[in-house]
Amino acid sequence: MKIYIDTSVIGGCFDEEFAEWSNKLFDEFRKGKKVAVVSDQTLQELEKAPNQVKKLIQSVPVDYFFMIELDDEARLLAKRYIQEGVINRKHLVDAQHIAMATIYHVDFLASVAIPKFTYFFLHKSTQMALPLFCYRF
Numbered sequence: 600m601k602i603y604i605d606t607s608v609i610g611g612c613f614d615e616e617f618a619e620w621s622n623k624l625f626d627e628f629r630k631g632k633k634v635a636v637v638s639d640q641t642l643q644e645l646e647k648a649p650n651q652v653k654k655l656i657q658s659v660p661v662d663y664f665f666m667i668e669l670d671d672e673a674r675l676l677a678k679r680y681i682q683e684g685v686i687n688r689k690h691l692v693d694a695q696h697i698a699m700a701t702i703y704h705v706d707f708l709a710s711v712a713i714p715k716f717t718y719f720f721l722h723k724s725t726q727m728a729l730p731l732f733c734y735r736f
Contacts, residue, residue: 603636603700607712639668673698675710
């Protein structure tokens, strides 16, 4: 199972409120039970993070780590999500995360920061992100 993670999940490993669930997810990545999908946008956001947060992503074995990038297709799809009301226009970066996860056929998106929903069902045929269930770590 491929799970797209944003910066908030990575940083969540060091936040008392989110540490339990974020660390469990990282344990599953390290054990190969799930594949961590990370975007170039997330890595760019991590440049400003403390070293312990930066190093955490390196703890995932390369076989269970998949890089994706924000390209023109993802930018256009993010704009569509905003137009369709999937996510509010003031959260463009979050819409871009969702769009990348959709285009790369990720099974789930995990976030502790995206407003309203932390997991989305990424409908592959329509490329729309549909909320699967509301759950905050």
